[in-house]
Amino acid sequence: MxxxxxxxxxxxxxxxxxxxxxxxxxxxxxxxxxxxxxxxxxxxxxxxxxxxxxxxxxxxxxxxxxxxxxxxxxxxxxxxxGPALSGSSGAVARDRHPVGRVDVERAKVAVIPLYLEFSDLSELDPEVSDEVLTAVLGTMNVVGRVGYAGQLEQFTASGRERLARLYAHYGPRGHIAVHGRYSLLHSPTSIAVLERLAAAGPALRAEWEHAELPPAWLDGLATAWEASEAPPA
Structure with missing residues (x-):
């Protein structure tokens, strides 16, 4: 003490x-x-x-x-x-502490260096990082948020080759035409969104809808992630 x-x-x-x-x-x-x-x-x-x-x-x-x-x-x-709030407005995070500013800032610190392993910061990064990360963090309890940086590192390490293919094709270094549904791949938050899509897809979609974020971004990420599963023949 x-x-x-x-x-x-x-x-x-x-x-x-x-x-x-x-x-x-x-x-x-x-x-x-x-x-x-x-x-x-x-x-x-x-x-x-x-x-x-x-x-x-x-x-x-x-x-x-x-x-x-x-x-x-x-x-x-x-x-x-303080105690968790019962009946919170989030679609998933009921009976939990609401996502706070410190949670979001800590997640930003975690995702940026991981993203830069595969891509460059882009001027096309949608200016909604806080909203996206709030939806991501809303899928887990408060203890999960505290340890989320380690979880992101594990996800990145286990899927390094696949992530490299994904960002090489769809990210800022790629040659694919920029399209609205792939916009989030120009943002460091995409690392966290991909991890949650793999680990808690239904919960993420519920939080995404509650936050009124563009559904096309999630669909685009899911499509790109599926396409990057194996190297081209």
Whole structure:
């Protein structure tokens, strides 16, 4: 607690309002817990030579620890952000904390370097990054948002070749004529939208509709993603 108080005092001296400082520290705390939650949740076998009973206990213990870490992260955020709102206006994110400015800014920091691995920043980037990322983040709970940067990195690493083909053909470096339905491929937010299309497509479409974003953008991304699945014969 002394370390936390010191950090809050330093942030206050730097000009940050107390509420924002509390939220930032809570996000750091929850992020550390969410990272541990993610690591423990990875499938791992019991030590070699262990019996079946030991292996079963190993898996049960890991699951129980993972669940408790998830609850701990939620409690850390609730202390700073307040309880989740029931019956929120979002189509998916009911009984959750609404997506906040810090969530969106953190997502921007995560997607830009990943996008630049495959493409260039484009003047044709639609000026709706906040709205797009709010829809993306609305598909997950608050703990998921805290750990989303790591999830994006995993998605990018696992689909690197496919993403390279996608942006080479449809992105700012591509030769395809710019078309409205592919506009989002000129935006760093497209990395996050692609990840959510793959992981939570129906939830993303519901949030997208609620935000009144152009349906053609999602359809264009889905079409381009499908077309980039395999290299041309």
């Amino acid at each position: 002394n370390a936390k108080r010191t950090v809050l005092e330093l942030l206050g001296r730097a000009g940050m309002f107390p509420g924002e400082a509390e939220e930032l520290v809570a996000l750091v705390e929850a992020g550390a817990i969410a990272g541990a939650h993610h690591e423990i949740g990875k499938p791992r076998d019991a030590p070699a030579g262990s019996g079946e009973a030991y292996g079963s206990g190993w898996r049960d213990g890991a699951l129980a620890t993972s669940d408790e870490l998830g609850h701990a992260a939620e409690r850390a955020l609730e202390r700073a952000l």
